Amino acid sequence: MGAPLDEMTVPEKMRAVVMRDFGGPDVLQVEDTAIPRPAAGEALLRVAAVEVSRTRDVATRTGGHPFSRQVSLPHVLGGHFAGEVVSVGEGVDPALAGKRMAVMNHRTCGRCAACRAGRDHECGDLEILGIHRWGSYAEYTTASAGILHPLPDNLGPAEAAALAATGPVALTQLRAAKAGPGTTLLVTGATGALASLLIALAQQLGATVIGLSRRPDTVRPAPGLTVLDATRPDLTDAILAATDGFLAAIDNICAPAVFERYFPALPHGSSVVVSGAIGTPEMPVLPVPARDLYSRSISILGVRSHTEAAAADFWQLVHDGFRLPAGLVHEYPLEDAARAHQDIEHGATTGHPVLVTHPTGENR
Numbered sequence: 001m002g003a004p005l006d007e008m009t010v011p012e013k014m015r016a017v018v019m020r021d022f023g024g025p026d027v028l029q030v031e032d033t034a035i036p037r038p039a040a041g042e043a044l045l046r047v048a049a050v051e052v053s054r055t056r057d058v059a060t061r062t063g064g065h066p067f068s069r070q071v072s073l074p075h076v077l078g079g080h081f082a083g084e085v086v087s088v089g090e091g092v093d094p095a096l097a098g099k100r101m102a103v104m105n106h107r108t109c110g111r112c113a114a115c116r117a118g119r120d121h122e123c124g125d126l127e128i129l130g131i132h133r134w135g136s137y138a139e140y141t142t143a144s145a146g147i148l149h150p151l152p153d154n155l156g157p158a159e160a161a162a163l164a165a166t167g168p169v170a171l172t173q174l175r176a177a178k179a180g181p182g183t184t185l186l187v188t189g190a191t192g193a194l195a196s197l198l199i200a201l202a203q204q205l206g207a208t209v210i211g212l213s214r215r216p217d218t219v220r221p222a223p224g225l226t227v228l229d230a231t232r233p234d235l236t237d238a239i240l241a242a243t244d245g246f247l248a249a250i251d252n253i254c255a256p257a258v259f260e261r262y263f264p265a266l267p268h269g270s271s272v273v274v275s276g277a278i279g280t281p282e283m284p285v286l287p288v289p290a291r292d293l294y295s296r297s298i299s300i301l302g303v304r305s306h307t308e309a310a311a312a313d314f315w316q317l318v319h320d321g322f323r324l325p326a327g328l329v330h331e332y333p334l335e336d337a338a339r340a341h342q343d344i345e346h347g348a349t350t351g352h353p354v355l356v357t358h359p360t361g362e363n364r
Protein backbone atom coordinates (compact mmCIF):
# COMPACT_ATOMS: atom_id res chain seq x y z
CA MET A 1 0.00 0.00 0.00
CA GLY A 2 1.30 3.44 -0.90
CA ALA A 3 1.17 6.40 1.44
CA PRO A 4 -2.19 8.22 1.07
CA LEU A 5 -2.43 10.63 -1.83
CA ASP A 6 -2.92 14.28 -1.02
CA GLU A 7 -6.59 14.74 -1.97
CA MET A 8 -6.01 18.48 -2.45
CA THR A 9 -3.46 18.12 -5.21
CA VAL A 10 -4.03 14.70 -6.78
CA PRO A 11 -7.39 14.05 -8.46
CA GLU A 12 -8.73 10.50 -8.89
CA LYS A 13 -8.48 10.48 -12.66
CA MET A 14 -5.77 11.56 -15.05
CA ARG A 15 -5.36 12.09 -18.77
CA ALA A 16 -3.21 9.45 -20.41
CA VAL A 17 -2.38 8.59 -24.02
CA VAL A 18 -3.80 5.08 -24.20
CA MET A 19 -3.03 2.66 -27.03
CA ARG A 20 -5.76 0.01 -27.47
CA ASP A 21 -4.26 -1.51 -30.62
CA PHE A 22 -0.99 -1.51 -32.57
CA GLY A 23 -0.92 0.55 -35.76
CA GLY A 24 -0.47 4.10 -37.07
CA PRO A 25 -0.12 7.21 -34.88
CA ASP A 26 -3.93 7.49 -34.56
CA VAL A 27 -3.98 4.51 -32.17
CA LEU A 28 -2.67 7.01 -29.60
CA GLN A 29 -5.83 8.45 -27.98
CA VAL A 30 -6.15 10.59 -24.88
CA GLU A 31 -8.42 8.97 -22.27
CA ASP A 32 -9.39 9.62 -18.66
CA THR A 33 -8.11 6.79 -16.54
CA ALA A 34 -7.43 6.01 -12.87
CA ILE A 35 -4.26 7.33 -11.28
CA PRO A 36 -2.06 4.37 -10.29
CA ARG A 37 -0.89 3.80 -6.70
CA PRO A 38 2.80 3.18 -5.97
CA ALA A 39 3.68 -0.40 -4.95
CA ALA A 40 6.39 -1.13 -2.38
CA GLY A 41 9.68 0.36 -3.53
CA GLU A 42 7.96 2.75 -5.94
CA ALA A 43 6.98 6.41 -6.15
CA LEU A 44 3.99 8.08 -7.78
CA LEU A 45 5.08 11.06 -9.88
CA ARG A 46 3.24 13.90 -11.58
CA VAL A 47 4.72 13.83 -15.10
CA ALA A 48 5.91 17.19 -16.46
CA ALA A 49 7.68 16.11 -19.67
CA VAL A 50 8.51 12.86 -21.46
CA GLU A 51 10.80 12.34 -24.44
CA VAL A 52 9.31 10.60 -27.47
CA SER A 53 11.72 7.86 -28.47
CA ARG A 54 11.96 6.51 -32.00
CA THR A 55 12.63 2.90 -31.08
CA ARG A 56 11.04 2.40 -27.66
CA ASP A 57 7.86 4.33 -28.48
CA VAL A 58 7.35 4.77 -32.23
CA ALA A 59 8.60 1.36 -33.38
CA THR A 60 6.78 -0.40 -30.51
CA ARG A 61 3.50 1.33 -31.46
CA THR A 62 3.59 -0.10 -34.99
CA GLY A 63 3.43 -3.66 -33.65
CA GLY A 64 6.39 -4.80 -35.76
CA HIS A 65 9.21 -4.34 -33.23
CA PRO A 66 10.43 -7.04 -30.79
CA PHE A 67 9.34 -4.65 -27.98
CA SER A 68 5.74 -4.83 -29.32
CA ARG A 69 5.52 -8.51 -28.40
CA GLN A 70 6.35 -7.63 -24.78
CA VAL A 71 3.48 -5.12 -24.49
CA SER A 72 -0.01 -6.03 -23.19
CA LEU A 73 -2.89 -3.93 -24.57
CA PRO A 74 -4.36 -1.54 -23.62
CA HIS A 75 -1.07 0.19 -22.98
CA VAL A 76 0.47 3.56 -22.17
CA LEU A 77 3.81 4.22 -23.89
CA GLY A 78 6.57 6.45 -22.55
CA GLY A 79 9.85 5.82 -20.75
CA HIS A 80 12.26 8.35 -19.24
CA PHE A 81 10.64 11.55 -18.06
CA ALA A 82 10.83 14.48 -15.66
CA GLY A 83 8.28 14.98 -12.91
CA GLU A 84 7.54 15.59 -9.26
CA VAL A 85 7.10 12.92 -6.58
CA VAL A 86 3.59 13.10 -5.07
CA SER A 87 3.60 9.97 -2.89
CA VAL A 88 5.70 6.92 -2.16
CA GLY A 89 5.11 3.22 -1.57
CA GLU A 90 6.25 1.13 1.35
CA GLY A 91 9.98 1.19 2.02
CA VAL A 92 10.59 4.48 0.16
CA ASP A 93 11.73 7.64 1.95
CA PRO A 94 8.63 9.88 2.34
CA ALA A 95 10.95 12.92 2.18
CA LEU A 96 11.07 12.36 -1.59
CA ALA A 97 7.54 13.83 -1.85
CA GLY A 98 7.64 17.20 -3.61
CA LYS A 99 11.07 16.61 -5.15
CA ARG A 100 11.61 17.17 -8.90
CA MET A 101 13.18 14.11 -10.48
CA ALA A 102 14.46 12.69 -13.72
CA VAL A 103 13.23 9.12 -14.09
CA MET A 104 15.28 6.62 -16.07
CA ASN A 105 13.67 4.34 -18.60
CA HIS A 106 14.36 1.00 -16.97
CA ARG A 107 15.09 -0.68 -13.69
CA THR A 108 17.44 -3.61 -13.32
CA CYS A 109 16.84 -6.55 -10.97
CA GLY A 110 19.88 -5.90 -8.76
CA ARG A 111 20.21 -9.64 -8.09
CA CYS A 112 21.47 -11.40 -11.25
CA ALA A 113 25.17 -12.08 -11.89
CA ALA A 114 25.48 -9.14 -14.30
CA CYS A 115 23.89 -6.71 -11.81
CA ARG A 116 26.07 -7.95 -8.96
CA ALA A 117 29.19 -7.47 -11.11
CA GLY A 118 28.27 -3.82 -11.90
CA ARG A 119 27.34 -4.72 -15.48
CA ASP A 120 23.71 -3.86 -14.82
CA HIS A 121 23.16 -2.82 -18.45
CA GLU A 122 23.37 -6.57 -19.18
CA CYS A 123 20.71 -7.47 -16.58
CA GLY A 124 18.65 -10.47 -17.65
CA ASP A 125 15.53 -9.15 -15.90
CA LEU A 126 15.27 -5.58 -17.16
CA GLU A 127 11.92 -3.86 -16.66
CA ILE A 128 11.43 -1.10 -19.23
CA LEU A 129 9.03 1.71 -18.36
CA GLY A 130 6.46 2.02 -21.15
CA ILE A 131 7.09 -1.54 -22.40
CA HIS A 132 6.73 -3.96 -19.49
CA ARG A 133 4.48 -1.61 -17.51
CA TRP A 134 2.39 1.46 -18.27
CA GLY A 135 4.64 4.39 -19.05
CA SER A 136 4.76 8.14 -18.83
CA TYR A 137 2.57 9.45 -21.70
CA ALA A 138 0.26 10.43 -18.86
CA GLU A 139 -0.25 13.05 -16.17
CA TYR A 140 0.87 10.60 -13.47
CA THR A 141 2.84 7.38 -13.42
CA THR A 142 4.61 5.11 -10.95
CA ALA A 143 8.28 4.11 -11.14
CA SER A 144 10.83 2.26 -9.05
CA ALA A 145 12.38 4.67 -6.53
CA GLY A 146 15.80 3.30 -7.54
CA ILE A 147 15.69 5.01 -10.94
CA LEU A 148 15.01 8.56 -9.74
CA HIS A 149 17.66 11.27 -10.00
CA PRO A 150 17.06 14.69 -8.36
CA LEU A 151 17.04 17.63 -10.76
CA PRO A 152 18.94 20.88 -10.29
CA ASP A 153 16.52 23.78 -9.61
CA ASN A 154 17.54 25.63 -12.77
CA LEU A 155 16.88 22.77 -15.18
CA GLY A 156 13.46 22.86 -16.87
CA PRO A 157 11.39 19.65 -17.23
CA ALA A 158 11.50 19.42 -21.05
CA GLU A 159 15.29 19.58 -21.12
CA ALA A 160 15.49 17.20 -18.14
CA ALA A 161 13.34 14.66 -20.01
CA ALA A 162 15.54 15.06 -23.09
CA LEU A 163 18.65 14.34 -21.03
CA ALA A 164 17.21 11.54 -18.92
CA ALA A 165 18.00 8.45 -20.98
CA THR A 166 20.15 9.63 -23.83
CA GLY A 167 22.61 11.34 -21.43
CA PRO A 168 23.58 8.21 -19.50
CA VAL A 169 23.63 6.12 -22.72
CA ALA A 170 25.83 8.73 -24.41
CA LEU A 171 28.24 8.74 -21.45
CA THR A 172 28.41 4.93 -21.46
CA GLN A 173 29.13 4.95 -25.20
CA LEU A 174 31.75 7.70 -24.96
CA ARG A 175 33.57 5.78 -22.24
CA ALA A 176 33.48 2.62 -24.39
CA ALA A 177 34.94 4.66 -27.28
CA LYS A 178 37.65 6.07 -24.94
CA ALA A 179 36.63 9.64 -25.77
CA GLY A 180 38.72 12.40 -24.23
CA PRO A 181 41.15 15.20 -25.05
CA GLY A 182 43.06 14.43 -28.26
CA THR A 183 40.42 12.04 -29.59
CA THR A 184 37.99 12.56 -32.43
CA LEU A 185 34.59 10.87 -32.38
CA LEU A 186 32.68 10.04 -35.52
CA VAL A 187 28.93 10.19 -34.77
CA THR A 188 26.35 9.01 -37.32
CA GLY A 189 22.82 10.44 -37.77
CA ALA A 190 24.05 13.73 -36.27
CA THR A 191 20.62 15.43 -36.22
CA GLY A 192 19.12 12.74 -33.97
CA ALA A 193 18.23 12.81 -30.27
CA LEU A 194 21.00 10.53 -29.03
CA ALA A 195 23.56 11.83 -31.56
CA SER A 196 23.00 15.50 -30.70
CA LEU A 197 23.59 14.71 -27.02
CA LEU A 198 26.63 12.58 -27.87
CA ILE A 199 28.11 15.52 -29.75
CA ALA A 200 27.58 17.95 -26.85
CA LEU A 201 28.86 15.50 -24.23
CA ALA A 202 31.91 14.46 -26.29
CA GLN A 203 32.87 18.12 -26.49
CA GLN A 204 32.39 18.46 -22.73
CA LEU A 205 34.85 15.55 -22.29
CA GLY A 206 37.40 17.36 -24.46
CA ALA A 207 36.95 15.37 -27.68
CA THR A 208 36.36 16.83 -31.12
CA VAL A 209 33.55 15.42 -33.25
CA ILE A 210 32.86 14.61 -36.87
CA GLY A 211 29.10 14.33 -37.33
CA LEU A 212 27.72 12.43 -40.32
CA SER A 213 24.27 13.38 -41.53
CA ARG A 214 22.04 12.96 -44.56
CA ARG A 215 20.83 16.50 -43.74
CA PRO A 216 24.14 18.26 -42.94
CA ASP A 217 22.58 21.74 -43.23
CA THR A 218 20.19 21.01 -40.34
CA VAL A 219 22.87 19.97 -37.82
CA ARG A 220 23.40 22.69 -35.22
CA PRO A 221 26.88 24.18 -35.66
CA ALA A 222 29.14 23.97 -32.61
CA PRO A 223 32.80 24.79 -31.93
CA GLY A 224 34.97 21.74 -32.63
CA LEU A 225 32.26 20.02 -34.69
CA THR A 226 32.79 19.15 -38.35
CA VAL A 227 29.67 18.00 -40.18
CA LEU A 228 30.01 15.82 -43.28
CA ASP A 229 27.30 14.70 -45.69
CA ALA A 230 26.87 10.97 -44.96
CA THR A 231 25.97 10.33 -48.60
CA ARG A 232 29.08 11.83 -50.26
CA PRO A 233 31.00 9.27 -52.33
CA ASP A 234 34.41 10.49 -51.08
CA LEU A 235 33.41 10.20 -47.41
CA THR A 236 36.51 8.17 -46.42
CA ASP A 237 38.90 10.85 -47.69
CA ALA A 238 36.78 13.64 -46.18
CA ILE A 239 36.94 11.96 -42.75
CA LEU A 240 40.70 11.48 -42.99
CA ALA A 241 41.13 15.14 -43.95
CA ALA A 242 39.00 16.25 -40.98
CA THR A 243 40.61 13.96 -38.38
CA ASP A 244 42.93 15.48 -35.82
CA GLY A 245 44.08 12.77 -33.38
CA PHE A 246 42.76 9.30 -32.56
CA LEU A 247 39.41 8.47 -34.20
CA ALA A 248 36.65 6.13 -32.98
CA ALA A 249 33.08 5.77 -34.27
CA ILE A 250 29.77 5.79 -32.41
CA ASP A 251 27.21 4.40 -34.82
CA ASN A 252 23.63 4.02 -33.57
CA ILE A 253 22.22 3.97 -37.10
CA CYS A 254 24.27 1.21 -38.80
CA ALA A 255 23.46 2.12 -42.39
CA PRO A 256 25.67 -0.35 -44.34
CA ALA A 257 26.47 2.16 -47.12
CA VAL A 258 27.73 4.71 -44.58
CA PHE A 259 29.62 2.09 -42.53
CA GLU A 260 31.62 0.86 -45.54
CA ARG A 261 32.83 4.40 -46.20
CA TYR A 262 33.80 5.42 -42.66
CA PHE A 263 35.29 2.05 -41.61
CA PRO A 264 38.44 2.39 -43.82
CA ALA A 265 39.19 5.75 -42.13
CA LEU A 266 39.42 4.21 -38.64
CA PRO A 267 43.02 3.97 -37.35
CA HIS A 268 44.81 1.06 -35.67
CA GLY A 269 43.28 0.32 -32.25
CA SER A 270 40.02 2.07 -33.03
CA SER A 271 36.50 0.92 -32.19
CA VAL A 272 32.94 1.16 -33.44
CA VAL A 273 30.43 1.48 -30.58
CA VAL A 274 26.86 0.45 -31.43
CA SER A 275 23.67 1.04 -29.39
CA GLY A 276 21.10 1.03 -32.17
CA ALA A 277 20.41 -0.29 -35.67
CA ILE A 278 17.89 1.57 -37.82
CA GLY A 279 19.89 2.11 -41.02
CA THR A 280 17.72 -0.18 -43.18
CA PRO A 281 14.00 -1.00 -42.93
CA GLU A 282 14.89 -4.59 -42.01
CA MET A 283 17.63 -5.34 -39.48
CA PRO A 284 20.87 -3.86 -40.93
CA VAL A 285 23.82 -6.15 -41.69
CA LEU A 286 27.21 -4.43 -41.58
CA PRO A 287 29.85 -5.26 -44.24
CA VAL A 288 32.80 -5.87 -41.89
CA PRO A 289 36.16 -6.74 -43.52
CA ALA A 290 37.12 -9.39 -40.96
CA ARG A 291 40.86 -9.17 -41.66
CA ASP A 292 40.88 -5.52 -40.57
CA LEU A 293 39.56 -6.50 -37.15
CA TYR A 294 42.89 -8.13 -36.34
CA SER A 295 45.31 -6.45 -38.74
CA ARG A 296 44.18 -3.01 -37.54
CA SER A 297 43.08 -4.17 -34.03
CA ILE A 298 39.60 -2.71 -34.49
CA SER A 299 36.79 -3.64 -32.09
CA ILE A 300 33.05 -3.49 -32.63
CA LEU A 301 31.38 -3.02 -29.25
CA GLY A 302 27.69 -3.36 -28.51
CA VAL A 303 26.36 -1.22 -25.63
CA ARG A 304 22.76 -2.14 -24.83
CA SER A 305 22.08 0.86 -22.64
CA HIS A 306 23.47 2.81 -19.69
CA THR A 307 24.68 1.49 -16.37
CA GLU A 308 23.27 3.04 -13.17
CA ALA A 309 26.84 4.15 -12.36
CA ALA A 310 26.96 6.07 -15.66
CA ALA A 311 23.53 7.56 -14.91
CA ALA A 312 24.77 8.81 -11.52
CA ASP A 313 27.93 10.24 -13.13
CA PHE A 314 25.89 11.87 -15.89
CA TRP A 315 23.54 13.59 -13.44
CA GLN A 316 26.57 14.85 -11.52
CA LEU A 317 27.77 16.48 -14.77
CA VAL A 318 24.33 18.10 -15.11
CA HIS A 319 24.48 19.36 -11.52
CA ASP A 320 27.94 20.74 -12.39
CA GLY A 321 26.43 22.69 -15.30
CA PHE A 322 26.27 20.43 -18.38
CA ARG A 323 23.30 21.44 -20.56
CA LEU A 324 22.04 20.68 -24.05
CA PRO A 325 22.89 23.43 -26.54
CA ALA A 326 19.85 25.66 -27.24
CA GLY A 327 17.46 24.66 -30.02
CA LEU A 328 17.55 20.90 -29.51
CA VAL A 329 14.35 20.39 -27.45
CA HIS A 330 10.98 20.59 -29.24
CA GLU A 331 7.81 20.61 -27.13
CA TYR A 332 4.49 18.99 -28.07
CA PRO A 333 1.43 19.06 -25.78
CA LEU A 334 0.61 15.61 -24.35
CA GLU A 335 -2.52 15.37 -26.52
CA ASP A 336 -0.31 15.76 -29.64
CA ALA A 337 1.53 12.48 -29.06
CA ALA A 338 0.26 11.18 -32.42
CA ARG A 339 1.67 14.24 -34.22
CA ALA A 340 5.06 13.77 -32.54
CA HIS A 341 5.09 10.11 -33.68
CA GLN A 342 4.12 11.17 -37.20
CA ASP A 343 6.91 13.75 -37.34
CA ILE A 344 9.48 11.15 -36.28
CA GLU A 345 8.21 8.65 -38.85
CA HIS A 346 8.36 11.29 -41.59
CA GLY A 347 11.98 12.12 -40.71
CA ALA A 348 10.85 15.66 -39.87
CA THR A 349 12.40 15.89 -36.39
CA THR A 350 15.80 16.99 -35.19
CA GLY A 351 17.05 16.81 -31.61
CA HIS A 352 14.57 15.83 -28.89
CA PRO A 353 10.77 15.75 -29.38
CA VAL A 354 9.24 16.00 -25.89
CA LEU A 355 5.60 15.75 -24.74
CA VAL A 356 4.73 18.23 -22.01
CA THR A 357 1.71 18.19 -19.72
CA HIS A 358 1.84 21.99 -19.22
CA PRO A 359 3.21 23.57 -22.43
CA THR A 360 5.39 26.64 -21.95
CA GLY A 361 5.59 27.38 -25.66
CA GLU A 362 9.32 27.11 -25.19
CA ASN A 363 11.23 25.60 -28.08
CA ARG A 364 14.82 25.35 -26.93
Ligand SMILES: NC(=O)c1ccc[n+]([C@@H]2O[C@H](COP(=O)([O-])OP(=O)(O)OC[C@H]3O[C@@H](n4cnc5c(N)ncnc54)[C@H](OP(=O)(O)O)[C@@H]3O)[C@@H](O)[C@H]2O)c1
Nearest residue numbers: 055189190191192193194213214252275276277279304305
Ligand atom coordinates in the same frame (compact mmCIF):
# COMPACT_ATOMS: atom_id res chain seq x y z
N1 LIG B 1 20.43 1.61 -26.58
C1 LIG B 1 19.83 2.67 -26.06
O1 LIG B 1 19.65 2.81 -24.84
C2 LIG B 1 19.37 3.75 -27.00
C3 LIG B 1 18.81 4.93 -26.51
C4 LIG B 1 18.41 5.89 -27.43
C5 LIG B 1 18.56 5.63 -28.79
N2 LIG B 1 19.10 4.47 -29.22
C6 LIG B 1 19.28 4.18 -30.65
O2 LIG B 1 19.94 5.26 -31.28
C7 LIG B 1 19.45 5.39 -32.61
C8 LIG B 1 18.97 6.81 -32.79
O3 LIG B 1 17.86 7.01 -31.92
P1 LIG B 1 17.28 8.46 -31.70
O4 LIG B 1 16.27 8.34 -30.63
O5 LIG B 1 18.39 9.44 -31.55
O6 LIG B 1 16.53 8.65 -33.09
P2 LIG B 1 16.27 9.96 -33.94
O7 LIG B 1 16.20 11.16 -33.06
O8 LIG B 1 15.14 9.67 -34.83
O9 LIG B 1 17.61 10.12 -34.79
C9 LIG B 1 17.99 9.20 -35.72
C10 LIG B 1 18.81 9.92 -36.81
O10 LIG B 1 19.35 8.88 -37.60
C11 LIG B 1 19.36 9.25 -38.97
N3 LIG B 1 18.59 8.21 -39.68
C12 LIG B 1 17.31 7.85 -39.47
N4 LIG B 1 16.96 6.84 -40.31
C13 LIG B 1 18.05 6.55 -41.02
C14 LIG B 1 18.34 5.62 -42.06
N5 LIG B 1 17.42 4.77 -42.51
N6 LIG B 1 19.56 5.61 -42.61
C15 LIG B 1 20.49 6.46 -42.16
N7 LIG B 1 20.28 7.38 -41.20
C16 LIG B 1 19.08 7.42 -40.63
C17 LIG B 1 18.75 10.63 -39.04
O11 LIG B 1 19.84 11.53 -39.00
P3 LIG B 1 20.33 12.37 -40.28
O12 LIG B 1 19.09 12.83 -40.97
O13 LIG B 1 21.13 13.45 -39.64
O14 LIG B 1 21.14 11.46 -41.12
C18 LIG B 1 17.96 10.76 -37.75
O15 LIG B 1 17.84 12.08 -37.28
C19 LIG B 1 18.36 4.33 -32.79
O16 LIG B 1 18.94 3.21 -33.39
C20 LIG B 1 17.95 4.02 -31.37
O17 LIG B 1 17.46 2.72 -31.23
C21 LIG B 1 19.52 3.54 -28.35
Ligand SMILES: [Zn+2]
Nearest residue numbers: 109112115123
Ligand atom coordinates in the same frame (compact mmCIF):
# COMPACT_ATOMS: atom_id res chain seq x y z
ZN1 LIG C 1 19.85 -8.03 -13.02
